[in-house]
Ligand code: HMG
């Protein structure tokens with residue numbers, strides 16, 4: 079069976095824009111977020127409080143949140159890697175954060191400048207303090223379905239990382255296919271391993287990148303297992319021609335088209351969303367890679 083309703087966790091403003099070579103002006107980001115809220119998206123990942131040298135595209139996080147008009151009923155989570163990031167997020171009035179771990183040593187080193195064990199030591203005080211402040215904390219795990227440097231990643235290794243993060247007090251576990259190599263059978267294996275490690279499917283979200291065109295099939299496999307939160311990026315933002323690992327997320331339009339067809343509720347107005355992505359594509363100076371956006375607005 080399929081869920082009646084799916085929550086779309088829109089990551090375009092964060093995962094999308096962090097990978098665009100163009101630095102998008104804060105005014106454009108603000109209009110983007112306003113339009114996404116008006117299109118009916120209820121979770122808008124807004125930005126990251128990471129080191130500005132690591133991700134210059136999101137160096138305007140403070141400015142963005144200070145000027146953001148928060149729409150009623152919409153949550154605006156942000157990425158936070160460490161206590162310095164949490165300080166900044168709290169000062170900006172954030173109520174919902176996400177820590178982001180890696181399933182592999184190679185990516186922990188490259189993304190966080192930490193070993194696998196050190197990443198947990200970095201997140202532990204962040205989650206504890208955030209929870210004490212009444213914040214909701216999501217945990218991402220990257221490279222759940224394969225790693226650019228290590229190749230296949232054992233599902234049990236993903237599950238062990240996910241379990242440790244959930245034991246810290248995170249409320250949701252987003253399984254990331256950072257390089258977009260997953261296929262539906264592997265999705266079943268990884269979710270099965272995560273369940274076996276004690277994390278129920280009700281707490282699992284999926285985060286697919288569409289590098290090999292498998293993101294929708296993988297999403298459907300996850301939905302059939304009972305997953306009800308799916309990450310996606312408006313217009314499939316985030317494609318970078320230079321890095322295999324930075325291909326765009328599943329496009330929100332492609333996801334909504336499929337869910338509309340299946341009769342699964344999302345609350346999203348596909349027309350308004352496609353308008354938004356067509357508008358954003360103009361700002362970025364390149365067409366949206368989303369098949370649905372091209373079909374509707376091409
Ligand atoms: P580090 O260099 O090891 O940091 O980076 P450090 O702790 O040694 O500190 C060095 C300096 O940075 C210090 O300043 C800190 O204050 C400063 P100094 O004392 O030398 O003047 N600093 C900061 N400044 C601002 N904000 C901060 C911060 N932290 C330290 N938060 C660090 C470690 C984690 C900070 C760095 O590696 C980093 O920022 N990484 C973020 C990388 C990132 O954002 N990647 C993309 C998101 S993950 C993703 O996209 C995957 C996902 O989509 C799921 C999927 O697809 O798989 C989520």
Ligand code: MG
Pocket residue numbers: 093254256285327
């Ligand atoms: Mg991602």
